């Protein structure tokens with residue numbers, strides 16, 4: 122291709138002082154030269170872009186395939202919840218306040234599986250708060266009825282829109298399932314079980330790893 126460009130450039134220089142027919146030929150040659158230069162630039166661009174795109178794909182593929190996801194907990198203020206993606210699913214991380222933790226037992230009588238007997242969590246989260254650390258709740262944000270994404274309803278009482286006795290939790294608008302601040306489903310809801318707690322572990326006080334049970338070596 123370089124030879125062709127050189128040849129065309131050389132022809133163009135030679136024809137510059139010719140007659141009007143020559144000028145027309147020059148014009149065509151100039152167009153051809155521009156086209157060749159553009160093509161060469163495009164090839165060079167692809168050469169740069171391909172390694173960039175290829176370097177992006179493995180992490181995306183790994184993520185989709187289920188690679189663990191690390192979360193910086195220092196950015197989640199008490200009372201706040203963030204959503205991460207793991208294996209294509211939304212995973213919620215709620216930083217429960219002390220008040221939220223105290224309110225969980227108040228729903229023991231109205232939830233269907235207060236002791237988490239159903240296998241919707243790893244063994245280490247089989248407790249009333251359904252967590253390793255009381256202050257952090259980690260849940261897959263998919264309703265166990267038909268897979269809708271419940272809304273967070275962390276406010277208490279009337280402000281939540283769910284009645285004066287609401288203690289905070291999650292509400293699935295699709296068919297009305299309610300879950301408390303531990304992801305436990307309310308009795309009589311269409312959802313048959315509590316929200317799922319995914320495998321997770323803590324790498325340090327401020328680093329959570331979703332998708333893996335044991336600490337990295």
Ligand code: FES
Nearest residue numbers: 264266267293296
């Ligand atoms: S999908 Fe949540 S209540 Fe039906």
